[in-house]
Amino acid sequence: MTENSIGLVETKYITFAEAPQQLLLECGQGLGPITLAYETYGELNDSKSNAILIVHALTGDAHAAGFHEGDNKPGWWDNLIGPYKAFDINKYFIICSNVLGGCQGSTGPASINPITKKPYALEFPLITIGDMVNAQKYLIDSLGIDKLLCVAGGSMGGMQVLQWVASYPERIKSAIPIATSLKHSPQQIAFGEVGRQAVMADPVWNKGDYYETGQPERGLAVARMMGHITYMSDQSMEEKFSRKLKDQNYSFSFKSDFEVEGYLRYRGDEFVKRFDANSYLYLTKAIDYFDLSGGKLIPSGQTIDTKFLVIAFKSDWLYPTYQSQDIVRQLKMRHIDTTYCEIKSTYGHDAFLLEVEEETHLIKHFLNKRVYEEN
Amino acid sequence: MTENSIGLVETKYITFAEAPQQLLLECGQGLGPITLAYETYGELNDSKSNAILIVHALTGDAHAAGFHEGDNKPGWWDNLIGPYKAFDINKYFIICSNVLGGCQGSTGPASINPITKKPYALEFPLITIGDMVNAQKYLIDSLGIDKLLCVAGGSMGGMQVLQWVASYPERIKSAIPIATSLKHSPQQIAFGEVGRQAVMADPVWNKGDYYETGQPERGLAVARMMGHITYMSDQSMEEKFSRKLKDQNYSFSFKSDFEVEGYLRYRGDEFVKRFDANSYLYLTKAIDYFDLSGGKLIPSGQTIDTKFLVIAFKSDWLYPTYQSQDIVRQLKMRHIDTTYCEIKSTYGHDAFLLEVEEETHLIKHFLNKRVYEEN
Numbered sequence: 001m002t003e004n005s006i007g008l009v010e011t012k013y014i015t016f017a018e019a020p021q022q023l024l025l026e027c028g029q030g031l032g033p034i035t036l037a038y039e040t041y042g043e044l045n046d047s048k049s050n051a052i053l054i055v056h057a058l059t060g061d062a063h064a065a066g067f068h069e070g071d072n073k074p075g076w077w078d079n080l081i082g083p084y085k086a087f088d089i090n091k092y093f094i095i096c097s098n099v100l101g102g103c104q105g106s107t108g109p110a111s112i113n114p115i116t117k118k119p120y121a122l123e124f125p126l127i128t129i130g131d132m133v134n135a136q137k138y139l140i141d142s143l144g145i146d147k148l149l150c151v152a153g154g155s156m157g158g159m160q161v162l163q164w165v166a167s168y169p170e171r172i173k174s175a176i177p178i179a180t181s182l183k184h185s186p187q188q189i190a191f192g193e194v195g196r197q198a199v200m201a202d203p204v205w206n207k208g209d210y211y212e213t214g215q216p217e218r219g220l221a222v223a224r225m226m227g228h229i230t231y232m233s234d235q236s237m238e239e240k241f242s243r244k245l246k247d248q249n250y251s252f253s254f255k256s257d258f259e260v261e262g263y264l265r266y267r268g269d270e271f272v273k274r275f276d277a278n279s280y281l282y283l284t285k286a287i288d289y290f291d292l293s294g295g296k297l298i299p300s301g302q303t304i305d306t307k308f309l310v311i312a313f314k315s316d317w318l319y320p321t322y323q324s325q326d327i328v329r330q331l332k333m334r335h336i337d338t339t340y341c342e343i344k345s346t347y348g349h350d351a352f353l354l355e356v357e358e359e360t361h362l363i364k365h366f367l368n369k370r371v372y373e374e375n
Numbered sequence: 376m377t378e379n380s381i382g383l384v385e386t387k388y389i390t391f392a393e394a395p396q397q398l399l400l401e402c403g404q405g406l407g408p409i410t411l412a413y414e415t416y417g418e419l420n421d422s423k424s425n426a427i428l429i430v431h432a433l434t435g436d437a438h439a440a441g442f443h444e445g446d447n448k449p450g451w452w453d454n455l456i457g458p459y460k461a462f463d464i465n466k467y468f469i470i471c472s473n474v475l476g477g478c479q480g481s482t483g484p485a486s487i488n489p490i491t492k493k494p495y496a497l498e499f500p501l502i503t504i505g506d507m508v509n510a511q512k513y514l515i516d517s518l519g520i521d522k523l524l525c526v527a528g529g530s531m532g533g534m535q536v537l538q539w540v541a542s543y544p545e546r547i548k549s550a551i552p553i554a555t556s557l558k559h560s561p562q563q564i565a566f567g568e569v570g571r572q573a574v575m576a577d578p579v580w581n582k583g584d585y586y587e588t589g590q591p592e593r594g595l596a597v598a599r600m601m602g603h604i605t606y607m608s609d610q611s612m613e614e615k616f617s618r619k620l621k622d623q624n625y626s627f628s629f630k631s632d633f634e635v636e637g638y639l640r641y642r643g644d645e646f647v648k649r650f651d652a653n654s655y656l657y658l659t660k661a662i663d664y665f666d667l668s669g670g671k672l673i674p675s676g677q678t679i680d681t682k683f684l685v686i687a688f689k690s691d692w693l694y695p696t697y698q699s700q701d702i703v704r705q706l707k708m709r710h711i712d713t714t715y716c717e718i719k720s721t722y723g724h725d726a727f728l729l730e731v732e733e734e735t736h737l738i739k740h741f742l743n744k745r746v747y748e749e750n
Contacts, residue, residue, distance in 0.1 A: 027627035126627040186612040186635040187604060193636040194600045196629065197643075198573060201593035218576035225569045226601055229562060234695065237561040243666065250664055252402040252501040254571060254656060258663070260561040261568040268572075281629060288633070289625055291618065317692070320609065 004082045005074060006066035006089060011037050011105055016138045019114075023134060029125040033114070036139055037062040037098040037105025041081060042089030044143070050372075051145045052087055053136065054096040055153035055160035057352075058227075058283055059275055061104035064096035079356045086363040091372065092149065099160070100135040101127045101283055103276035110211065110276045121278060122208035129156075129290045133163045140171070149371060152176035152363070154352030155319065156283070159290050162327070166297050169304035174371045176363060178311040179352040181323035182330065183291040188318070191230055192284040195223035199277050208278050220277045221268030228267050233315035233348030293326070298334050308338040309366040311359065313351035339366060379457045380449060381464060384441035386412050386480055391513045394489075398509060404500040408489070411514055412437040412473040412480025416456060417464030419518070425747075426520045427462055428511065429471040430528035430535035432727075433602075433658055434650055436479035439471035454731045461738040466747065467524065474535070475510040476502045476658055478651035485586065485651045496653060497583035504531075504665045508538045515546070524746060527551035527738070529727030530694065531658070534665050537702070541672050544679035549746045551738060553686040554727040556698035557705065558666040563693065566605055567659040570598035574652050583653050595652045596643030603642050608690035608723030668701070673709050683713040684741040686734065688726035714741060 015035045017023040022030030039062045044051060054064050054077065065081035067074050075096075080086040087094050098106040101124075109124035116123070140148065151164045151172055158180025165175050184192070199205055202219025210216060232240075241260040256262045298304055308331055312324035321342050331338040343358045345351035352359075390410045392398040397405030414437045419426060429439050429452065440456035442449050450471075455461040462469050473481040476499075484499035491498070515523065526539045526547055533555025540550050559567070574580055577594025585591060607615075616635040631637045673679055683706055687699035696717055706713040718733045720726035727734075 027625075122629075126625075183618065185609060186616040186618065186633065187607075187609045189618070189633050190600075190604045190612065190635050190639055193631065193633075193639055194597060194604065197600060197640070198576075198597045200629070201573075201577065201597050203578060222569060222573045222576050222597065225565075225572060229565045229569065232562075234560060234562045237565065241561040243558065243561065243564070250402075250501075254497075254575070254660065256568065258561065258564050258568075260565050264565055264568055265572070285629065 004084055005078065006041050006082050008069060009039055009041065009063070009066035009075070010068070011039055011062050013037055013105060014139055014142055016142070023131070025125050025131045026128045027126050031107070031125055034100060034107045034135055034138070035105070035111075036100065036107070036135055038139055039063055039065075039075075039096050041065055041094040042092055044093040044145070048145050049147065049149065050091060051093045051095060051143070051148050052150040052152065053140065053148050053164075054081070054087070054094060055136070055151065055157040056096065056099065057153070057155035057157050058287065059271070059280075060157070061102070062096050062098040065094070076353065080359060080363070086360040087152070087367075088364070092367075095139070095143070097136050097139055099132045099283070101132065101279060101286060103279040108276065109208065109278035109282055119211040121211065124278070124282065126285060127282060128286050129159045129163045130167060132286070133160055133167050136160070137168065146171070148172050150174045150176060150367060152178070154178035155180055155349065156287050159287060162292050162297060165304065165306055166292050169298070169302065169306055172306045174307040174309070174366070176309045176311065176366070177327060179313055179316050179319045179324070179349055180327075181319050182297060182326055183293040184288050185323070189288045191226065191318075192288045195226060195284055196281050198222040198226070199281060205277060210277070215272065215277045217272040220272045220275070220280060223280060224271040225264040225268040228264055230318040231349045233317065233346055235315060235346045236348055236350075239346065295330070297327075297330050298336070304336065306336065307370055308336060309362060310338060310340045311343065311352070311362060313343050313345040313347065313349070313355065315346050316349045316351060318349040339370075379459055380453065381416050381441035381457050383444060384414055384416065384438070384450070385443070386414055386437050388412055388480060389514055389517055391517070398506070400500050400506045401503045402501050406482070406500055409475060409482045409510055409513070410480070410486075411475065411482070411510055413514055414438060414440075414450075414471050416440055416469040417467055419468040419520070423520050424522065424524065425466060426468045426470060426518070426523050427525040427527065428515065428523050428539075429456070429462070429469060430511070430526065430532040431471065431474065432528070432530035432532050433662065434646070434655075435532070436477070437471050437473040440469070451728065455734060455738070461735040462527070462742075463739070467742075470514070470518070472511050472514055474507045474658070476507065476654060476661060478654040483651065484583065484653035484657055494586040496586065499653070499657065501660060502657060503661050504534045504538045505542060507661070508535055508542050511535070512543065521546070523547050525549045525551060525742060527553070529553035530555055530724065531662050534662060537667055537672060538665075540679070540681055541667050544673070544677065544681055547681045549682040549684070549741070551684045551686065551741070552702060554688055554691050554694045554699070554724055555702075556694050557672060557701055558668040559663050560698070564663045566601065566693075567663045570601060570659055571656050573597040573601070574656060580652060585652070590647065590652045592647040595647045595650070595655060598655060599646040600639040600643040603639055605693040606724045608692065608721055610690060610721045611723055611725075614721065670705070672702075672705050673711070679711065681711065682745055683711060684737060685713060685715045686718065686727070686737060687716075688718050688720045688722065688724070688730065690721050691724045691726060693724040714745075
């Protein structure tokens with residue numbers, strides 16, 4: 001257990017949108033029933049005014065903090081969530097929801113289609129960030145929370161933050177989008193598409209119909225390896241690996257000679273054990289479709305009182321700082337209370353998981369002084 | 376035909392290193408016979424002092440300029456090679472050599488192994504940039520050229536330029552390494568490795584033994600798609616594609632919705648028609664192994680009188696300008712006559728093929744005023 005850990009936690013599940021009350025998706029199809037996996041940390045106060053929603057990145061899950069029974073590693077944002085941490089559970093009630101379309105307890109392409117009694121596979125409808133947020137709204141409603149004190153998340157999580165504001169501004173007191181964008185650029189779409197092609201090129205993928213035979217591990221690992229390059233920076237790779245060899249000399253073969261090669265292969269292999277290939281396709285497509293640019297974040301004529309803390313990282317070349325600056329520009333043009341901070345990190349996009357000290361400082365101050373005390 | 380085109384050209388072939396006079400490779404193995412495909416443009420003067428060697432990038436070939444019979448498109452550097460162009464064939468005798476390990480007329484893994492009478496496939500030894508240059512030296516020797524007026528090339532071509540200087544400084548009057556590096560960084564190695572894994576993940580690859588059954592098109596296309604992202608810049612992709620859709624609306628399927636997706640798929644599909652998957656593995660490994668850092672470019676105690684023009688492009692994030700600056704630093708420390716130019720281009724790494732006007736200006740001036748007139 002780390003210092004100020006929440007300790008043992010358990011994932012919970014909520015199921016809703018049973019037919020005929022299905023969730024109407026942006027693609028026009030209805031979907032239901034829908035299950036979302038989520039975790040909560042801390043206590044909801046009597047006025048239900050201290051709830052913070054944490055939303056996760058592409059391959060994240062509901063387990064943001066604390067330990068599951070038997071785990072060696074805590075949740076993915078454990079160093080930001082806990083007693084006296086950035087998201088202080090002595091003050092706040094924290095909810096972390098897995099996304100619709102995911103594969104870690106929530107309804108997605110690997111789930112059983114109630115009509116066919118078999119996994120949906122590609123029968124699962126394409127979902128959007130908007131659909132993810134609409135599903136999360138069921139969860140927030142079911143907890144009796146009228147207004148969230150804050151929604152916070154990085155990367156695809158940041159898109160959900162922005163989408164919450166766009167879809168339900170009256171439900172959000174403050175928002176912390178981190179290392180994210182109003183829309184995917186063609187380069188970001190291109191990386192998404194190559195990842196998808198890597199999966200779909202694997203014959204084991206079998207047009208998505210692989211649940212009885214095992215998943216397309218080779219293709220999915222390639223996609224993940226490429227992803228990992230984009231999550232790090234040139235500099236952080238240099239610091240971590242440089243040209244260090246695994247053995248003393250070049251092998252003069254196609255074995256992995258360099259430590260960075262071994263690392264990528266390892267990360268690829270680990271990933272396929274925990275993540276469903278079809279979910280990877282659906283979620284990358286959802287972020288490619290995401291587009292709240294050109295005034296769509298806050299439709300004209302609408303006024304909102306959500307306060308923003310926008311965080312970006314200088315070495316993040318996957319979600320470059322100019323994209324966060326675009327968010328800030330949109331907000332400032334609408335006279336919305338916005339704080340922008342660019343953190344000098346060398347970690348690249350992964351910085352949103354790693355720059356704990358700076359993030360803690362910024363988030364704690366923002367929540368305590370700007371949001372909570374005015375509550 | 377474009378203006379000042381060389382017109383029709385033909386690829387020539389030279390074969391050497393027949394057993395027992397095989398070429399000793401850096402891996403310790405001998406290789407022979409070796410064929411290199413090459414083209415020449417212009418006339419070698421009587422003193423054989425006007426020869427310029429052009430060396431190509433990863434998937435380039437010997438066809439740098441002019442047209443082959445029936446071709447609609449000229450060679451890959453046609454806008455820099457021809458009468459009155461940067462490499463002016465009225466003055467210079469231009470040689471462009473395909474690389475050892477390649478698949479466009481030169482000996483590589485797809486060639487017939489004289490012992491087994493079948494394609495080498497993975498029996499082909501791992502080759503290095505040093506081996507490529509040693510093979511090119513046979514060609515230059517056979518043409519009776521003692522000293523090259525210049526060696527020029529971009530990307531992997533730039534590595535061959537640097538290697539020529541490191542291996543045979545007395546044979547090189549001037550050198551133009553463009554958009555290249557003294558060594559591959561871990562990020563560059565990582566992209567290489569993911570490309571290789573994409574190929575090797577394709578079961579059609581069959582451990583390299585596919586010459587009778589057809590090549591691993593899906594895997595190789597994925598590798599090439601990823602490569603294309605790294606050859607462009609975020610900005611050039613924005614200018615070329617933005618978020619333009621192929622149809623009016625999102626398909627809500629895994630078809631390619633965005634123009635950038637269609638473009639990448641097209642480039643991937645085109646590539647597999649012209650390039651051998653095993654060659655791709657061998658050449659990417661050769662550039663990953665390349666390392667002339669730390670004084671290896673010019674061993675201490677050695678003095679050389681080669682003049683340098685080093686060119687880099689601001690938006691090139693695959694071979695960032697700091698890597699060209701490292702080359703310049705190494706040269707300046709050894710008091711070598713070096714001109715460095717950073718071109719403000721938005722094209723990314725592809726700029727070395729596209730920034731014709733700037734390159735023409737720089738190269739013409741360098742060759743005419745700094746090299747040729749002092750001849």
